[in-house]
Amino acid sequence: MNNKILKAVAPLLVLALGIGIVQWMSATKPAPEKKEQEQRPVSLMYSEARKELVNLGITTQGEVRAHTQIDLTPQISGRIVAIAERFAEGAGFEAGETLIELDDADYKLQVAQAEARVAQAEVLLLQAEAAATIKRQQWLDLNPNKTPTPLQVNKPQVMEAQANLRAAQAELADAELNLSRTKIRLPYRGRVVSRNVGVGQYVTTGTSLGRVFATDRVEVRLPLTDSQLLELDLPMGFVASNKHPGPAVTLTALVGTQTQDWQGKIVRTQATVDQQTRLIYAVVEVEDPYGAGASNGVPLAVGLFVTAEVESTEQRQAIVVPREALRSADKVYVVDANNQLNIRTVEVLSTSEHRAMLASGVADGERVVISTLTNPVEGMDVQPITHLARR
Numbered sequence: 382m383n384n385k386i387l388k389a390v391a392p393l394l395v396l397a398l399g400i401g402i403v404q405w406m407s408a409t410k411p412a413p414e415k416k417e418q419e420q421r422p423v424s425l426m427y428s429e430a431r432k433e434l435v436n437l438g439i440t441t442q443g444e445v446r447a448h449t450q451i452d453l454t455p456q457i458s459g460r461i462v463a464i465a466e467r468f469a470e471g472a473g474f475e476a477g478e479t480l481i482e483l484d485d486a487d488y489k490l491q492v493a494q495a496e497a498r499v500a501q502a503e504v505l506l507l508q509a510e511a512a513a514t515i516k517r518q519q520w521l522d523l524n525p526n527k528t529p530t531p532l533q534v535n536k537p538q539v540m541e542a543q544a545n546l547r548a549a550q551a552e553l554a555d556a557e558l559n560l561s562r563t564k565i566r567l568p569y570r571g572r573v574v575s576r577n578v579g580v581g582q583y584v585t586t587g588t589s590l591g592r593v594f595a596t597d598r599v600e601v602r603l604p605l606t607d608s609q610l611l612e613l614d615l616p617m618g619f620v621a622s623n624k625h626p627g628p629a630v631t632l633t634a635l636v637g638t639q640t641q642d643w644q645g646k647i648v649r650t651q652a653t654v655d656q657q658t659r660l661i662y663a664v665v666e667v668e669d670p671y672g673a674g675a676s677n678g679v680p681l682a683v684g685l686f687v688t689a690e691v692e693s694t695e696q697r698q699a700i701v702v703p704r705e706a707l708r709s710a711d712k713v714y715v716v717d718a719n720n721q722l723n724i725r726t727v728e729v730l731s732t733s734e735h736r737a738m739l740a741s742g743v744a745d746g747e748r749v750v751i752s753t754l755t756n757p758v759e760g761m762d763v764q765p766i767t768h769l770a771r772r
Contacts, residue, residue: 422762425752427716428703432745435699435738437731438692439609443601445685447594448666449569456562458585459483461578473572473596473671481578481590485563492560495553502549506542513539569595572671572683596671599681601632601645603689604660610650612731613693617661618652630665632687641676643667647691665689690733699730699738706749707737714750714757715743722750722761 463482467474474480513535520529531537574592578584610617613628621627627647633640645667654661667674670681681687706713707729715723727742743749748765 422720422764423754424764424766425716425750425754427748427750427752427765428706430700430702430706430739430743430745430747430749432698433701434696435701435731436692436696437612437699437738438690438733439605439612439731440688440690440733441603441605441609442686442688443603443665445670445681445683445687446600446602447683448598448600449571450574450592450594450683452592453480453565453567453590454587455481455483455565455584455590456586457483457488457559458583459485459487459563460583461580464576464578464580468573468576468591470573470575474567474570474593476568476570477566479564479566481565483563483565483584485560488556488560488563491556492553495549495556498549499546499553502542502546506539506546509535509539509542565590567593569597571595594683596669598666598668599670599683601630601665601667601687601689603630603647603663603665603691604655604658605650605663606660610661613647613691614695615647615650615663617650617654619647619650619663621646621648628691628693630692631690632665632667632681633690634685634687636679636685639677639679641679643670643674643676643681643687663691697730699740700743700745702737702739702743702749703751704732704735704737705751707732711742713739713743714754716748716750716763716765720763720765722757722759722763724757724759 460483461481462484463479465474465478465480466472467478468480517529517534520527520533571593574594576591578588578590584590605613605615615628619625619627627649630645630647632643632645635641645665647663648666650663651661667681669675672680674681702713707727708714711727711729713725713727715725717723725742728740730738730740732738750763
């Protein structure tokens with residue numbers, strides 16, 4: 382009986398003993414070493430801020446306008462007998478070139494008639510002067526000690542003949558002027574905007590023959606705020622002179638697939654504030670925009686919308702950083718000596734395409750971040766990997 386009980390209990394005792402040994406080994410096993418994972422710093426690029434003497438500038442926009450643009454009209458009436466090939470839309474013409482020619486037959490006749498009247502008046506004047514000379518001599522022979530009256534020596538007749546001659550000469554000059562006006566010219570080089578007439582058409586004084594503009598220079602009207610005027614040190618009502626030249630201006634525009642730039646100067650500012658926009662307008666002039674003033678052969682065409690960068694004539698101290706370093710709301714990210722990120726608020730004096738000029742917020746030599754950085758946090762560890770030269 383005891384053997385049977387022992388045989389039945391032995392397997393249970395072995396199993397219980399095995400479980401106990403396993404639990405003891407688990408309890409006495411050393412705990413696994415915990416390894417903390419280090420956070421990897423964000424890699425970024427930076428550039429050093431530099432303190433410099435700079436010419437502050439502003440950026441604004443405007444439309445190119447012709448300095449001189451007119452409706453071409455005749456000063457006399459007549460039928461058009463010829464039109465120059467260069468008097469066509471978009472074509473250019475030279476100063477003094479005949480653009481339109483009117484029938485001059487009637488005006489040549491008027492010149493011939495006026496010349497005849499001048500010749501007749503000259504003859505009558507000679508006759509009057511001869512008669513006056515004879516009468517004066519006769520009077521002196523008869524009255525050697527008396528002074529004759531003007532009427533006694535035909536002086537009024539001579540004056541009348543002289544006046545008639547001057548009138549005839551004036552009529553001749555007027556007839557010659559009208560004859561010259563049959564050839565319609567302009568005193569400047571220019572371009573044709575539109576043409577409204579054709580050969581054979583009869584036109585009268587004031588008829589619009591077309592619209593043209595001069596190409597010796599063009600203007601760009603730039604809107605400026607009070608603070609921008611202050612940055613440029615420009616007073617209201619400014620007019621450029623040799624003693625006080627206006628600030629230089631760089632005009633840029635995308636023409637086709639290329640960005641072109643042209644150079645000009647501010648020549649004047651308005652003396653009043655625009656009542657609708659509350660802005661003050663400055664006028665920029667560009668000389669010879671279709672010739673020497675063109676950009677790589679591309680003219681500064683009338684009607685083109687351009688961006689203008691204007692530099693002040695006076696220098697001042699500023700901290701210069703790349704334009705990419707300036708974030709929204711006037712923020713700049715700075716890497717300190719411990720390679721930690723500082724988020725700074727700066728005072729911006731001026732910006733251009735490549736640079737930003739700061740009055741405060743960043744010191745000379747500090748490292749400013751130019752990389753794109755998402756979710757920046759004050760004091761976060763960073764890894765500056767590249768030192769780019771400032772632009």
